Amino acid sequence: MSVPKLMQKCPFCLEPIIAGATRCKNCQADLSSAAKRQKTWFSQYDSFRVGFLTGLLFGLIVAILIYGHFYLTL
Numbered sequence: 001m002s003v004p005k006l007m008q009k010c011p012f013c014l015e016p017i018i019a020g021a022t023r024c025k026n027c028q029a030d031l032s033s034a035a036k037r038q039k040t041w042f043s044q045y046d047s048f049r050v051g052f053l054t055g056l057l058f059g060l061i062v063a064i065l066i067y068g069h070f071y072l073t074l
Contacts, residue, residue, distance in 0.1 A: 010029060
């Protein structure tokens with residue numbers, strides 16, 4: 001009777017590999033450094049949506065400043 005091996009997905013190619021592997025059998029990526037990498041606080045918010053909303057907020061602030069400048073100079 002064999003013990004079932006736990007599987008996980010490769011973080012690079014997303015193919016199933018044996019848990020604890022140091023190299024992916026499909027894409028040959030080095031997984032020893034991937035396991036050491038931790039998600040930083042900022043990386044969980046690194047997405048298109050956050051970038052878009054930040055740009056929108058920045059544009060709104062610039063528009064308010066420009067409007068205020070012209071309103072005060074009249």
